[in-house]
Amino acid sequence: MNPASIPEPAVEPVGGEAGSALAPPVAGPTGLARGMVWAIGAVATVALAASGFIWQKVSGMQEQLARQSADAGAASVEARAMARQAMEQTRETAARQALIEARLSEVSLQRTQLEELMQSLSRSRDENLVVDIESALRLAQQQAQLTGSVDPLLAALRSADQRIRRAGQPRLTPLQRAIGRDIDRIKSATLADLPALLVKLDELVRLVDDLPVANAVGALPAGGRAAVDVRAEPQAWWQRGLAVIGQEIRGLVRVSRIEQPEAALLSPEQSFLLRENLKLKLLNAKLALLARQLESARADLVAASTALSKYFDPASRKTQTAASLLLQVQGQMRATDLPRLDDTLAALATAAAGR
Structure with missing residues (x-):
């Protein structure tokens, strides 16, 4: 409270004695003013102390804010550096990804080309196998016709069956079944x-x-009956001579029956x-x-x-x-003619046509 705003008490003029007798009571208002001044000073002191405390606290807060601001600036700088590094890594990763995608597309293209090449080689191998089997079977058929035996056919069919088994191609399974049927038919044929x-x-x-x-006029054998008789019974020389002459005479004339007159x-x-x-x-x-x-x-x-x-x-x-x-x-x-390889040749034609 401002001391000037305190109303001063009214002073009435009095006479000499009367005035001197009443002079001592004036000291009351002055003490009040002094108390008020002290109160005001105390309040001001408290306010000043509070202001100093608040100022000190504000100064501490400012220092703290400064430190936080400095830390935030350092963190921002670090974050910017990290962001820049992350951006560089992102660009590098994007470049690597683009390179990997390019290589992947190249590898995919090479794989596709390799698969096509493998399929082409497989088809070429199957076609060569079919052509070789057909040539072998036709040659075996000619050999069978020349020799009249079915052994060349059976050998060629068994060899073709083994080659198809080693190839392991599912598209040649009908050909393998046809070969089995022809082998069974040839085995059951009677030639x-x-x-x-x-x-x-x-x-x-x-x-x-x-x-x-x-x-034909044939002579009697050396061991005939006449010779046996001569050896069995000893005879005189004239008897032996007559026996030889009779044998020669009998050899001059022979009586036989011939059914066909042309033979005679x-x-x-x-x-x-x-x-x-x-x-x-x-x-x-x-x-x-x-x-x-x-x-x-x-x-x-x-x-x-x-x-x-x-x-x-x-x-x-x-x-x-x-x-x-x-x-x-x-x-x-x-x-009975030689069995034909109709089933096998038809299956070979189908396999060669790629159906």
Whole structure:
């Protein structure tokens, strides 16, 4: 409170004594003012102390704020440096990622090209395998036709089956099944044993020169009955001479029954030609068997059998042996053709076409 604003007490003028008698009571208001001044000074002192405390506190807060500001500035600088570093790392990472993506696309392209190349090589290998198998089977079929045996066909089919198993291609599975069916059909087929037939025909050709014709004049064997009688009973010289003369006379004339009159009229020269003609028929039958012409072979064998029974001695053991061989050859010849590889060839065509 301002001391000037305190109202001063009114002073009334008094007389001499009266005024002097009343003078001492004036000291009361002055003490109040002094108290008020002290109060005001105390308040001011408290205010000043509070202001100093507040100022000190504000100064501490300013220092703290300054330190925090400095720390914040340092942190900001560090954050900017870290942000700059992060941006650089981001740019580097982006560049690396772009490079990796480029390399990945290049690797993907190379992989695609490699897969196409592998597929092309696989198709080329399968095509070569199919072509090789087809060539081997056709060659085996020709060999089977020439030899009359199914062994070349079976060997070629088994070899093709093994090659397909080693290849392990699923697209060749139908071909493998077709090969299995053809193998079963060939095994169940009944064919003539051509090598055995050729051996028997060669034996017949060798027997032709030793076959006696029906009108051949033969001498009695050395161990005949007359010789036995001569050795069994000792005779005189004239008896032995008569026996030899009688044997010679009996050799001049021979009585026999010939069913075919043509056989009796054969001369020695015609007998030679007959044997050669029979050999030619047997050789023609052999060539027809090799050429797989069964009808022609049968016709030649029938003609050879007719000539054998017509012009040669049926009582001879060699003639009987030749006739038996002819019957065996005619019985073993069958009209069964070589089995064809239709299923396998069709499967090979399908595999070559890529279907």
